[in-house]
Amino acid sequence: MSDLLQRLRDRGWRLTAQRRVVAEVLDGDHVHYTADEVHAHASQRLPEIARATVYNTLSELVSIGEVIEVSTDGRAKRYDPNAQHAHQHLVCSRCGTIRDVHPIGDPLAALPEGERFGFTVSEATVTYRGLCPNCLVG
Amino acid sequence: MSDLLQRLRDRGWRLTAQRRVVAEVLDGDHVHYTADEVHAHASQRLPEIARATVYNTLSELVSIGEVIEVSTDGRAKRYDPNAQHAHQHLVCSRCGTIRDVHPIGDPLAALPEGERFGFTVSEATVTYRGLCPNCLVG
DNA sequence: TCCTACATTGGACATTGTCCAAGTCAAGAA
DNA sequence: TTCTTGACTTGGACAATGTCCAATGTAGGA
Incomplete structure (x- = not known):
């Protein structure tokens, strides 16, 4: 289990398939996906995941500080999993x-x-x- | 005529009532309206001004550097007429x-x-x- | 295994912004 | 002043992004 999933479990999160998939999509360096891009990638692994679930999960990850929300252009917000180091x-x-x-x-x-x-x-x-x-x- | 309207005229802009009103709404310090707020204020002076006209005029003002577009929160962009001094x-x-x-x-x-x-x-x-x-x- | 509180779903709705065809008008020409 | 014309405006449809909710499903503890 990845560090992120372990931290989520430690916080009492229920580890559903959907949350696992979203966490996996965000794993890696220099990832800056929009919510729709996260949804598209997640759908490849779990075809029926709902848009609302992706939005919910991303909001939760942001509110607990695991992911940073970046809006560089007034278009869709992007989600940056590199929250450990200030940048x-x-x-x-x-x-x-x-x-x-x-x-x-x-x-x-x-x-x-x-x-x-x-x-x-x-x-x-x-x-x-x-x-x-x-x-x-x- | 305000400095801004004069500069627009110098650029060959047609000075329509709509453009005057948008320019007047943006006149002042510490103005950071969203497009809808600009439209609301403009409508008080010129009730039938269209949303599309406000968007058009704001985009033009931004592209010639008279107004700066600010997106601080991933919500609606705001328009800052204080483009003369870096801030x-x-x-x-x-x-x-x-x-x-x-x-x-x-x-x-x-x-x-x-x-x-x-x-x-x-x-x-x-x-x-x-x-x-x-x-x-x- | 069963319960139940929490999570997911799908679709309606909200907000913000863009596009376009048709009508209108500012400003120069005569 | 009046005419002409191309630029401007209008209103509504549409697009992109995000939120909300009632019904349904399920993870994890008892």
Whole structure:
């Protein structure tokens, strides 16, 4: 059993076939699928899995911090299983390819007290945009 | 005539009543309306303005750089008329309030060459999240 | 094995955005 | 001023993404 499935079981999750399949689809590096893509991959292993189940499972994984929700383009949200290590995203403006990247320093530190307007600021997400090597050539 | 309307005229835009109204709605600081909110405000001045016209006009304003498109939450995009001065956004995780903020330094500089993977990186957008003063008290 | 609380299903519905054919009108020409 | 024309607007259909719910199924403990 994968680490993720073990952690889910430890949290008291019922390990249904559907949840296993969603977890398997999200397993790996540099995975940034949309909910529909997760559903498509999951359907290959478990043909009758419902869209609603995929949405439910993804929301649960996000709320317990196992998966990060990324919205880079105002279109469908993407789901990033690399929640263990802080990182940011580099997105190709042309084809939409996403890479995980690790900038230097803490982005939060760049926001001075005078620019916080009484907010308790807890998080900073950075999206870098540009053209990927493939799109540069094309 | 506002500066914005003058700039649009200089670009050869036909200054229709609809475009004037959309430009007026977007006039001001700290405006971050969704397209539907722009449509609602515009409808108060020009009751029969169509949704499609608002979407068209907003897209055009974005493509000529007069307005910036902001998607902070994967829900509806918001439109920020403060395109003249580079800035980032601070968002309340509870109520969704948005403030323009000015972090120190260039966020692009924090991404080392070794983390660019052959991309030509041209832009970095930062979203800070936390609780606003109102939501802290509540 | 049986129970039951929790999970899944499928379809209706909501939100946000895009597209298009037909009608309208801003602004330059005469 | 009036005319003309191509750009603009309209309204509604459609697309993409996401949410909700009542009925049904089932994992895991007793």
